[in-house]
Amino acid sequence: MTQLHELDAASTAAAIASGEVSAIEVTQAHLDRITAVDGDVRAFLHVDTEGALAAANAVDEQRSAGAALGPLAGVPLAMKDVVVTKGLPTTSGSKILEGWVPPYDATVTRRVLDAGIVMLGKTNMDEFAMGSSTENSAYHPTHNPWDLSRVPGGSSGGSAAAVAAFEAPLSIGTDTGGSIRQPAAVTGIVGHKPTYGAVSRYGLIAFSSSLDQAGPFGRTVLDAALLHEVIAGPDPLDSTSIPQPGPDVVAAARQGARGDLAGVRVGVVRELTGAGGGYQQGVLDCFRAAVDTLAGLGAEIVEVSCPNFDYALAAYYLIAPSECSSNLARFDGVRYGLRVGDDGSHSLEEVMSLTREQGFGAEVKRRIMIGTYALSSGYYDAYYGQAQKVRTLIARDFAAAFTAVDVLVSPTSPFVAFGIGERVADPMAMYVNDLCTLPASLAGTPAISVPCGLSDETGPALPVGLQIMAPAMADDRCYRVGAAFEAAYTAANGFILKQISQLGAVR
Amino acid sequence: MSDERPTLTRDEVAHLAQLARLAVTDDELDLFAGQLDVILGAVARIGDVAAADIPPTSHAVPLQNVFRADEVRPSLPREDVLAGAPAVEDSRFRVPQILGEEE
Amino acid sequence: MTVRDDVQLDLSYDSVVRRFAPVIGLETHVELGTVSKMFCGCSTEFGAEPNTHTCPVCLGLPGALPVVNAKAIEYTIRIGLALNCSIAEWCRFARKNYFYPDMPKNFQISQYDEPLCVDGHLDVVVEGQTYRVGIERVHMEEDTGKNTHVGGATGRIHGAEYSLVDFNRAGIPLIEIVTKPVEGTGPLAPEVAKAYVTELRDILRSLGVSDVKMEQGSLRCDVNTSLSPIGVSEWGTRTETKNVNSLRSVERAVRSEIIRQAAILDRGGKIKQETRHFQETTGETRSGRSKEEATDYRYFPEPDLVPVAPARDWVAEIRASLPELPAARRTRLKSELGLSTEDLQQMVNAGVVEAVGETVQAGASATEARNWWMGYLAEQANSREVEPTSLPITPAQVARVILLVADGKLSTALARQAVDGVLQTGKDVDAIVAERGLAVVSDTSELTRAADEAIAANPDVADKVRGGKVAAVGALVGAVMKATRGQADAPAVRQILLQQLGVSE
Numbered sequence A: 001m002t003q004l005h006e007l008d009a010a011s012t013a014a015a016i017a018s019g020e021v022s023a024i025e026v027t028q029a030h031l032d033r034i035t036a037v038d039g040d041v042r043a044f045l046h047v048d049t050e051g052a053l054a055a056a057n058a059v060d061e062q063r064s065a066g067a068a069l070g071p072l073a074g075v076p077l078a079m080k081d082v083v084v085t086k087g088l089p090t091t092s093g094s095k096i097l098e099g100w101v102p103p104y105d106a107t108v109t110r111r112v113l114d115a116g117i118v119m120l121g122k123t124n125m126d127e128f129a130m131g132s133s134t135e136n137s138a139y140h141p142t143h144n145p146w147d148l149s150r151v152p153g154g155s156s157g158g159s160a161a162a163v164a165a166f167e168a169p170l171s172i173g174t175d176t177g178g179s180i181r182q183p184a185a186v187t188g189i190v191g192h193k194p195t196y197g198a199v200s201r202y203g204l205i206a207f208s209s210s211l212d213q214a215g216p217f218g219r220t221v222l223d224a225a226l227l228h229e230v231i232a233g234p235d236p237l238d239s240t241s242i243p244q245p246g247p248d249v250v251a252a253a254r255q256g257a258r259g260d261l262a263g264v265r266v267g268v269v270r271e272l273t274g275a276g277g278g279y280q281q282g283v284l285d286c287f288r289a290a291v292d293t294l295a296g297l298g299a300e301i302v303e304v305s306c307p308n309f310d311y312a313l314a315a316y317y318l319i320a321p322s323e324c325s326s327n328l329a330r331f332d333g334v335r336y337g338l339r340v341g342d343d344g345s346h347s348l349e350e351v352m353s354l355t356r357e358q359g360f361g362a363e364v365k366r367r368i369m370i371g372t373y374a375l376s377s378g379y380y381d382a383y384y385g386q387a388q389k390v391r392t393l394i395a396r397d398f399a400a401a402f403t404a405v406d407v408l409v410s411p412t413s414p415f416v417a418f419g420i421g422e423r424v425a426d427p428m429a430m431y432v433n434d435l436c437t438l439p440a441s442l443a444g445t446p447a448i449s450v451p452c453g454l455s456d457e458t459g460p461a462l463p464v465g466l467q468i469m470a471p472a473m474a475d476d477r478c479y480r481v482g483a484a485f486e487a488a489y490t491a492a493n494g495f496i497l498k499q500i501s502q503l504g505a506v507r
Numbered sequence B: 001m002s003d004e005r006p007t008l009t010r011d012e013v014a015h016l017a018q019l020a021r022l023a024v025t026d027d028e029l030d031l032f033a034g035q036l037d038v039i040l041g042a043v044a045r046i047g048d049v050a051a052a053d054i055p056p057t058s059h060a061v062p063l064q065n066v067f068r069a070d071e072v073r074p075s076l077p078r079e080d081v082l083a084g085a086p087a088v089e090d091s092r093f094r095v096p097q098i099l100g101e102e103e
Numbered sequence C: 001m002t003v004r005d006d007v008q009l010d011l012s013y014d015s016v017v018r019r020f021a022p023v024i025g026l027e028t029h030v031e032l033g034t035v036s037k038m039f040c041g042c043s044t045e046f047g048a049e050p051n052t053h054t055c056p057v058c059l060g061l062p063g064a065l066p067v068v069n070a071k072a073i074e075y076t077i078r079i080g081l082a083l084n085c086s087i088a089e090w091c092r093f094a095r096k097n098y099f100y101p102d103m104p105k106n107f108q109i110s111q112y113d114e115p116l117c118v119d120g121h122l123d124v125v126v127e128g129q130t131y132r133v134g135i136e137r138v139h140m141e142e143d144t145g146k147n148t149h150v151g152g153a154t155g156r157i158h159g160a161e162y163s164l165v166d167f168n169r170a171g172i173p174l175i176e177i178v179t180k181p182v183e184g185t186g187p188l189a190p191e192v193a194k195a196y197v198t199e200l201r202d203i204l205r206s207l208g209v210s211d212v213k214m215e216q217g218s219l220r221c222d223v224n225t226s227l228s229p230i231g232v233s234e235w236g237t238r239t240e241t242k243n244v245n246s247l248r249s250v251e252r253a254v255r256s257e258i259i260r261q262a263a264i265l266d267r268g269g270k271i272k273q274e275t276r277h278f279q280e281t282t283g284e285t286r287s288g289r290s291k292e293e294a295t296d297y298r299y300f301p302e303p304d305l306v307p308v309a310p311a312r313d314w315v316a317e318i319r320a321s322l323p324e325l326p327a328a329r330r331t332r333l334k335s336e337l338g339l340s341t342e343d344l345q346q347m348v349n350a351g352v353v354e355a356v357g358e359t360v361q362a363g364a365s366a367t368e369a370r371n372w373w374m375g376y377l378a379e380q381a382n383s384r385e386v387e388p389t390s391l392p393i394t395p396a397q398v399a400r401v402i403l404l405v406a407d408g409k410l411s412t413a414l415a416r417q418a419v420d421g422v423l424q425t426g427k428d429v430d431a432i433v434a435e436r437g438l439a440v441v442s443d444t445s446e447l448t449r450a451a452d453e454a455i456a457a458n459p460d461v462a463d464k465v466r467g468g469k470v471a472a473v474g475a476l477v478g479a480v481m482k483a484t485r486g487q488a489d490a491p492a493v494r495q496i497l498l499q500q501l502g503v504s505e
């Protein structure tokens, strides 16, 4: 029989709701799995055994009292450590917040807990979500369950690895330039970046305020949709939250799973398919096969051009550092977190500078300085101002494309997972991981990554992701097309995570 | 044209670090001066885009006039406010001697 | 250029302003009177225990986000309209980035190149002449926390061993009202500056948007001053004087800065563009410690907030709801109360026009209201070094005292005791009167008995009066007043005494 930790979220919730298993049993099974494999994967920064069991117990009690349970009640979840959790350590992967216990909950946390979802703990990430490999965590790297010598992507690498390693069926990530989609792709799971403003940012430790968006990870498109539905919706605590409810993504995932894409127009973005080189052949092969699969489901395939996407990398690496240089100014050792040098011999100004110097890692410091430079008087118009205009052009490219097609597709990342340590010395080599995911980030449009094959081009067979992009507030299209593709792929190739050979995983 | 920008000097990096309150070491200055210069070189191509008449986008979904009513909501309990503080005295956050002037 | 120190020049104010023309500018910060903060629901109440009015937003905790207080926007528009400004169709907040421990996020949410209100004016009258002060902008921002400096002799930042930060004030809505440069005031620059702040304060109070208490810091002023030699059209280098926190100080700060700059210019020196601090004790300005770096605030649009685009019909609604403004009220009071231009001007100078108007509105006679505010209350304010309107007594309470006197229930002396009671305790007039047993003794037989006793106790004085020195009766009146603990009506006592002595005036 399938072990409890191998079940997807939808089946787990159904089993709990029917009384087939208790939430406590499910939670314990996942805690056991974490004990068994997280020494290798290192997805978690903090496991809240006691809190998780208490939450599971509460669900069981509600059930036995006859209360109606939410669609994910009792299902375990791993929370990215960028999301503030009252009473649970929250570090954003940084030493500067080591030991900080927030006095409040993020809206995402509140919604997850109110839905009866069981939070197992906090997951590892690139420090302040800056990175594409989780190697920038101040604590330790996380290992890709497919090949423990490789990175799980990033910045939400811990959340992605936890789901891929069956430590949790669901997790929350955040995506600023690709930090949900790219780790989902390289760990073989589903990850969705919602429309900017669909999910409240209240309580997400800000990296780049105009780009940050929280979203779900799951092993199936339906699971991701179920979690999306829990966390999305208007929030009066976030001024940039869209005041209308979003589309019904769960219904879209169910509709898609029936496998009919007749009448759906799918645009292949010329600029994101490696015409100018820089993409691994194995990635391009998987992507081409995926497009063929979509065509086989009845979709009409069109090639479209989005010329300004070529400037997305430059725009992103101006906007995100600029905003982060300001957002991270609050980490100064006055009100919370690390303080260095307060020995009576240093002024406050020196203590602030020493604290920030020791509390931040190299990538964070690099970006703070780039952003400080880009916002400086004399450079603002040429850098931040110009980048905001390029955002408009990218959004216009999307708008033009969406007059002709319903969704756009591309590989999620030009590469499969690379080796730990391989790219750390070269920031630009790291930045190009986000090439395909940046346009949707800058335009604020939704995009999902769905596993679309394996590539053994760099060694062992490693997963490749298909990115499906939709217009703002049309997240349902991502789920519908994603679920249709997933159904077809699984029918032809089997469940992709079954091919993980490490960790004694799934049968 | 892409990059007609003068290269970023070590002194400029030191100035940025000072503005950003980072007590960077000499080794870091050397490392960062090189790396930041490469990054700025790469992003400088943003200037190639003809965008003079293009309005800037700050938010993907344009919203305006998002307000809250002027109502008092509970503040945090003071124990919680001060719990994470590196140093506290008389229910206030204690900080070392301030050199700079008040703004 | 050589700096001459051998030349003896006349640095009296009168001499200086014959040689130099001052240009001034004022930046006034006003805490708005909303009940909650600018971006969170914490209370704005003054005087709470440290760090009890704080939350994730106003502490700048990781992850917290601001949401704009609608009332603050409305109040700012009210102010803009009262100052004849245009209200922006669309504007944004911006982040002003600099590190300071009283600023929880190490940036201040402010407005930069897109303020809510622009291009207005305010007319002030000084010595019968009207000066139009241009208003450059009115913009919104958030206040900072409060630092307490510990150790060292003065409690000031310099020499302190360490500091303590209270964030109760952090995030209270603040508006900044910036004037255009004010030229052509000549020697009256200090008076114009004071008149502007006074008028602004009265407008803000009548709008009901702030309690405008300078001593509590809800209205704070920075004054820019520059000088140029008479006949030279370019302006000189300006200094910005901070910490000017009373109406009197506004005038003093401008005056002393004019003299200080003149002394430098006279010797061929150059004015340094700098921030200076006003010293209440000396009435002079002192140089701020110069910053080691040029300030670069790295402004950019606040990405956590969305634009503010006040609907035109909302603005029209606010305009229609504006109360009568002080200038209009003054014109009305002048005719209603039959005041001379000089009377009115005196009241304006004393800053009591509004108070007198409200006292009259509460039922007092115009003459009495004026006398109280210009007389006894002005004295009390002066001895406490506050503005009369900052005394802890309301126009309604003053009106009540005046009514009690008019009804003969209090004598003038008792009325002053009642006012003293209100000022000391904050209780209501009637409570004070009851508590302290303040009531005119009008029982004639009691007064007659007291008069007889006084006559018997002071036979010499009584004889003098009987002998025709009527003025000597004052001593006997005093004795009776003393005996009745001030509760008698002095004219009535005098009448009775003369009657008992068989003397008529």
Ligand SMILES: [Zn+2]
Binding pocket: C037, C040, C041, C042, C053, C054, C055, C056, C057, C058, C059, C171
């Ligand atoms: Zn607050």
